[in-house]
Amino acid sequence: MAETAAPDQAPDETDPKRPEAPQDGEPLWRDALGECLRDLRHDRGEKLTDTAGRAGISPQYLSEIERGMKDPSSEMIAAVAGALELTLTDLTVAVAERLRSVQFTASVAAYVHRSAYALAA
Amino acid sequence: MAETAAPDQAPDETDPKRPEAPQDGEPLWRDALGECLRDLRHDRGEKLTDTAGRAGISPQYLSEIERGMKDPSSEMIAAVAGALELTLTDLTVAVAERLRSVQFTASVAAYVHRSAYALAA
DNA sequence: CTCCCGTTCTGCTCAGGGCGAAACGTCCTG
DNA sequence: CAGGACGTTTCGCCCTGAGCAGAACGGGAG
Numbered sequence: 082m083a084e085t086a087a088p089d090q091a092p093d094e095t096d097p098k099r100p101e102a103p104q105d106g107e108p109l110w111r112d113a114l115g116e117c118l119r120d121l122r123h124d125r126g127e128k129l130t131d132t133a134g135r136a137g138i139s140p141q142y143l144s145e146i147e148r149g150m151k152d153p154s155s156e157m158i159a160a161v162a163g164a165l166e167l168t169l170t171d172l173t174v175a176v177a178e179r180l181r182s183v184q185f186t187a188s189v190a191a192y193v194h195r196s197a198y199a200l201a202a
Numbered sequence: 203m204a205e206t207a208a209p210d211q212a213p214d215e216t217d218p219k220r221p222e223a224p225q226d227g228e229p230l231w232r233d234a235l236g237e238c239l240r241d242l243r244h245d246r247g248e249k250l251t252d253t254a255g256r257a258g259i260s261p262q263y264l265s266e267i268e269r270g271m272k273d274p275s276s277e278m279i280a281a282v283a284g285a286l287e288l289t290l291t292d293l294t295v296a297v298a299e300r301l302r303s304v305q306f307t308a309s310v311a312a313y314v315h316r317s318a319y320a321l322a323a
Numbered sequence: 324c325t326c327c328c329g330t331t332c333t334g335c336t337c338a339g340g341g342c343g344a345a346a347c348g349t350c351c352t353g
Numbered sequence: 354c355a356g357g358a359c360g361t362t363t364c365g366c367c368c369t370g371a372g373c374a375g376a377a378c379g380g381g382a383g
Binding site for chain 1: 229230231234273275276277279280289290291295301302
């Protein structure tokens with residue numbers, strides 16, 4: 082994937098070395114996906130190496146996916162989902178729900194932050 | 203994206219020339235995403251070239267994304283979502299909902315098909 | 324200490340992302 | 354009818370980054 086034509090509307094979260102913390106606004110797809118996959122794996126009490134093995138990918142690569150450092154192909158997404166005994170639908174729904182709750186949490190945090198600022202002023 | 207390590211669990215929908223029709227089971231992420239993006243764009247009554255222009259990508263590429271022929275990078279996904287005045291959350295939710303309804307439709311179709319088979323027998 | 328796990332680093336190959344040019348299909352107008 | 358405009362798809366290409374293997378590192382537990 083070439084980043085030659087970096088779109089202007091893209092958030093400034095293009096540094097793959099940075100943690101996937103949602104900054105002002107939205108994370109990138111790979112961040113959201115990766116976090117969700119890691120949570121789902123943890124929910125199953127599974128080791129990264131086991132899941133990677135079942136998905137047919139390298140542990141290093143699964144680690145990178147989970148940390149939002151790579152944009153996996155659709156086939157890879159399907160493989161990892163399959164290794165977690167999920168369908169793409171399950172996975173997408175889980176990502177969507179996480180994004181929703183993160184959004185809500187961010188809204189609350191922003192509100193609290195504004196209140197604190199008002200009190201300080 | 204190398205497909206050197208083609209995972210065994212991947213569906214056989216690796217031929218990018220094929221339409222994104224969900225076959226037995228789940229579509230790939232890029233198919234689901236593309237369909238959803240095209241629907242969202244149509245819902246807004248927008249032309250492909252306008253959306254592509256606002257997203258800062260070529261019209262040809264947006265066409266390919268919509269037809270599930272490419273796995274766009276996270277930044278591209280964000281750019282197209284932005285051009286449609288959506289957040290990643292909005293988009294992921296929309297994809298998830300579409301996947302759910304397709305799954306439901308597929309289940310109904312399978313049930314009807316089984317009933318028809320029982321009647322024929 | 325060893326063992327296990329997860330992560331990072333390094334270096335590598337080559338597939339495909341993303342593009343520009345060209346082609347195609349559809350619709351409208353003279 | 355031909356020609357033009359518009360939207361979309363196809364084709365060919367460059368070069369970036371996906372995905373890998375091997376090695377090393379850091380942390381925790383026994």
